[in-house]
Amino acid sequence: MMTPRIEVGVLGATGPVGQQFIARLAAHPWFRLGWVSASQRSEGRHLADLAWQLAQPLPDAARDLVVQPATPGSGPRIVFSALDAATAATLEPAFAAAGHIVISNASSHRLDPFVPLLVPELNPDHLSLVPVQQRECGWRGAIVTNPNCSTVFLAMALGALRAFEPCKALVTTLQAISGAGYPGVASLDIVGNVIPRIAGEEEKIERETRKILGRCDETGIADHPVVISATTTRVQVVDGHTESVSVAFERPVPLDEVRHAIDSFSGRPQALHLPSAPAHPLIYLDHPDRPQPRLDVGREDGMAVCIGRLRACPVLDAKFVVLGHNTVRGAAGAALLNAELMLAEHLLD
Ligand code: NAP
Numbered sequence: 001m002m003t004p005r006i007e008v009g010v011l012g013a014t015g016p017v018g019q020q021f022i023a024r025l026a027a028h029p030w031f032r033l034g035w036v037s038a039s040q041r042s043e044g045r046h047l048a049d050l051a052w053q054l055a056q057p058l059p060d061a062a063r064d065l066v067v068q069p070a071t072p073g074s075g076p077r078i079v080f081s082a083l084d085a086a087t088a089a090t091l092e093p094a095f096a097a098a099g100h101i102v103i104s105n106a107s108s109h110r111l112d113p114f115v116p117l118l119v120p121e122l123n124p125d126h127l128s129l130v131p132v133q134q135r136e137c138g139w140r141g142a143i144v145t146n147p148n149c150s151t152v153f154l155a156m157a158l159g160a161l162r163a164f165e166p167c168k169a170l171v172t173t174l175q176a177i178s179g180a181g182y183p184g185v186a187s188l189d190i191v192g193n194v195i196p197r198i199a200g201e202e203e204k205i206e207r208e209t210r211k212i213l214g215r216c217d218e219t220g221i222a223d224h225p226v227v228i229s230a231t232t233t234r235v236q237v238v239d240g241h242t243e244s245v246s247v248a249f250e251r252p253v254p255l256d257e258v259r260h261a262i263d264s265f266s267g268r269p270q271a272l273h274l275p276s277a278p279a280h281p282l283i284y285l286d287h288p289d290r291p292q293p294r295l296d297v298g299r300e301d302g303m304a305v306c307i308g309r310l311r312a313c314p315v316l317d318a319k320f321v322v323l324g325h326n327t328v329r330g331a332a333g334a335a336l337l338n339a340e341l342m343l344a345e346h347l348l349d
Pocket residue numbers: 011012013014015016017018037038039040041042043070081082083084085087088105106107147148149178179180181182183326327330331
């Protein structure tokens with residue numbers, strides 16, 4: 001697909017997710033980063049003068065960008081949001097009202113009835129809510145969200161199994177430190193330790209997954225009936241959320257059919273060859289000790305979700321382990337894929 005590079009901006013450009021946007025936009029074939037914004041703490045400073053937390057260097061093209069005030073109506077029409085939820089709650093609607101298309105990572109508006117909670121492989125049809133949202137809210141712009149980082153990995157696994165009618169799922173997460181933002185969890189809390197609660201996270205997984213897998217029409221989204229029970233923990237891993245999942249189906253399903261559904265899972269991003277689309281959105285790893293965050297989190301540039309250890313569950317029907325990159329497929333990479341789908345579907349024209 002031949003398109004001119006479109007100028008985009010990043011709200012919340014200085015956190016770990018904002019920095020992932022900067023890194024991933026540097027060589028993007030369709031989008032060009034021309035504007036960055038953060039809080040008053042960072043305003044007026046060059047990106048090169050602020051702390052950079054990623055392993056790869058700050059891209060040369062971004063070094064001289066100056067952090068701008070987060071003023072609705074300033075900056076490009078398309079803005080990616082890596083704002084914390086409290087700030088996003090008011091700032092994202094203000095940007096949408098001022099005509100911006102806000103492609104957000106924040107949780108604040110994910111469950112709003114007319115806001116798409118998009119996983120392009122699973123529910124590209126939910127983008128039909130955008131004009132409804134604009135009409136209902138009186139906005140020239142719009143908000144489109146991606147899920148919580150743990151939700152997206154579970155949703156992709158359950159989405160691949162949707163034909164078998166999953167009706168119950170239990171999930172326990174082991175979530176990386178980078179998921180808590182920067183500076184995040186105190187070292188004295190996390191080193192040599194497991195923290196058995198992440199505030200608000202379990203409810204997000206339980207509710208967001210049902211919306212993502214739900215049916216959409218012009219009146220909104222009817223949640224998928226699957227009932228989910230989540231336990232979320234923080235562990236001393238830098239990047240990559242691991243999830244232990246058990247699932248029950250409406251009818252008995254042989255494990256080899258579950259495996260085949262995982263292996264053959266594909267969606268609209270793959271059909272459209274979107275730039276950030278992984279060739280294989282789900283990768284099944286046969287070795288009994290995989291997936292592991294340190295070895296597998298970077299598969300397909302962080303955009304694939306790895307699954308392993310598929311076996312019968314004596315309580316529900318099947319169980320397996322899922323792993324995904326929380327700041328890539330769980331955040332910036334997911335939002336970029338959303339924007340690519342919107343551009344390909346002419347929603348950014
Ligand atoms: P973070 O470290 O808290 O960064 C927040 C960003 O928002 C910073 O750039 C901050 O700027 C800016 N900001 C704060 N207050 C502001 C204000 N009043 N006006 C304008 N900008 C303001 O967060 P993060 O971990 O990068 O995550 C970003 C968002 O993505 C969050 O909503 C998070 O829940 C979500 N998310 C994160 C992950 C993950 O794995 N980390 C995964 C999925 C989704 P300053 O630096 O100047 O303070």
